[in-house]
Amino acid sequence: MKNALRLATAASFLAMVGMFAQPSGQASETSRDVNFSKDVAPIIYQKCAECHRPGEAAPMSLLSYKEARPWAKSIREKVARREMPHWDADPNHGQFANDPRLSQQEIETIVSWVDNGAKEGNPKDLPPAPEFTEGWMIGKPDLILSMPEEFTLEATGPDEYQYFEIKTNFTEDKYIQAVEARPGNRQIVHHIIAFIKPPVKVDPNRPKLSKEEITRLRAEAEKNSIQYNDGFLRRTKPDAPAYNDGCSIPPEEYKKRRFSGEGEGNDNNWLVGYAPGNIVQPWEPGIVKRIPAGSSIIFQMHYSKVAGSVQKDRSSVGLIFARGPVKKEVYMAGVSNPFLKLEPGLDNQQVSACWTTNRNIRIHSLTPHMHVRGKAQKIEAFYPDGKREILLNVPTYDFAWQTTYMLKEPKAMPKGTRFMVTTIFDNSARNKFNPAPDKTVRWGDPTYDEMMIGFIEYTVDDQGVKSVTASK
Ligand code: HEC
Structure with a gap:
């Protein structure tokens, strides 16, 4: 079709x-x-x-x-x-x-x-040959952080998610002008998502809990959460409440998710993603990502197997530090609906998620993310004055290309703007990428589960201009 x-x-x-x-x-x-x-x-x-x-x-x-x-x-x-x-x-x-x-x-x-x-x-x-830095799209990184050691992927079995922690050893906050994740072995690296893990701040006033108390609280949280750990995979429980209209989920359900709020609007720990064909570019001068002193970088690696052959990978992230004065930090809102539930065999199932900004912001990029049943995604803004605008419409989503759509000009969005992400899924047998059209599908890490995220990258207008001149 x-x-x-x-x-x-x-x-x-x-x-x-x-x-x-x-x-x-x-x-x-x-x-x-x-x-x-x-x-x-x-x-x-x-x-x-x-x-x-x-x-x-x-x-x-x-x-x-x-x-x-x-x-x-x-x-x-x-x-x-x-x-x-x-x-x-x-x-x-x-x-x-x-x-x-x-x-x-x-x-x-x-x-x-x-x-x-x-x-x-x-x-x-012939025109002059284009100049590229071999191995990188952003140019030569100031710093390359690689997985601590080579990872060996077995020849058979399902896709794997693996997590690796890389210490930055930064003794001061660092401002990043450009960042790129590079697969070590393109044959098996399906995607990389790199997160910042800031050092844990211990609140001296927090009451000390006993071991038993901690265990009890953890168990309770797991019980209340709509998600569970399946080996190294995080998945929504099959019997968790289902809401495909993610814009009207009761607040008490959100609390159970152990996430901050509607659409999980504020994920500052996102660093960079990689998927084949993704082109990455630096932010405009002065627009930076901050990596706090003492942070680690967490790699979430999605590996696909090459049948019959054991493979190795050691992937990296390259960083270019800001040279000039730092004006603003970029944040990432992952507007998502982990309550989604797709019926077996059906095409055109609609799932939505919303997020309202409580600050004046400027959008820099938009990135739809679904798995193989994802068919289309639209990201719309509902302004406080009642106007409505389509910011991005992707009528033919293709899982193989995880495209970030970078706005030509950052777009101002007033406080109170509500973002609505609407996704269409095809869980029918006509979807040739569908591994199991006979299954009910919920949210989860593996590609045989689904995801529904509209990533919105933004800066905050009234964020104090830092008088820092970033250095290496
Ligand atoms: C963002 C990266 C990217 C850009 C830009 C790009 N390509 Fe490709 N191209 C790919 C990838 C990845 C594949 C293999 C996957 C596929 O075929 O979908 C491919 C496949 C192809 C193929 C098919 C190869 C085969 O195996 O049959 C042709 C032909 C091609 N590209 C031509 C072009 C031309 C011409 C341009 C510029 C006008 C272009 N591409 C721009 C990434 C790119």
């Missing part, structure tokens, strides 16, 4: 290109002359090379004519169908700094290059 739609769009689009490309003699002359060095390389350098270079997510390098030529047909097909560069957001809502889509002109250039024999042209016409 999705492909059929895409094909239809591509077909009507190509018809349009045909219509507009014909009339002027100049245009047809250009198409006859289209060659790699002069016409195609500039597009590839700018729009493809970030991933299609050695060591990055894409399966092949396209940096030279020699490397690109064998892929010409496939390139034509992928760009004409707008499957490459990959982008799932509806262009009618929001403007994004990392929108990689090709212009119609660029698509036309590539298509006619291939249709006219994918010629090389004169290598002297």
